Amino acid sequence: MGHQRLIGYLVWAAVFGALFAWEGYALARGGVAAGYPTLSDTARAVMRYPVGRWVLFALWLWFGWHTFIRGWHFLLREGSGQ
CATH class of the missing domain: 1.20.5 (Single alpha-helices involved in coiled-coils or other helix-helix interfaces)
Structure with a gap:
């Protein structure tokens, strides 16, 4: 592993x-x-359209979830006292 x-x-x-x-x-x-x-030029071109803004927002949420939340099992446990 x-x-x-x-x-x-x-x-x-x-x-x-x-x-x-x-x-x-x-x-x-x-x-x-x-x-x-540059990356900012690319982001500016994508964010020119509302659909592009939503796609970048969804990617940002997905990245944040997989980076910071997914491994935190203590927040997702069922029951108390564990």
Whole structure:
């Protein structure tokens, strides 16, 4: 089980590393004007439409649930005294 957890951490580190690398590259090249949209440019384009706002909100809730709440079994126990 510990080996799978390590692989999961490495995958998430690679995903966030790629996002940060793209953001740095896009900012260094001049952003959307030079053909390299930053993450904020992408979010702005998605949030231009109400459906996009709802989708980003749903993703934010999903990410928060899986990051902070899902593993907290003590909040979800039935009965008292446990």
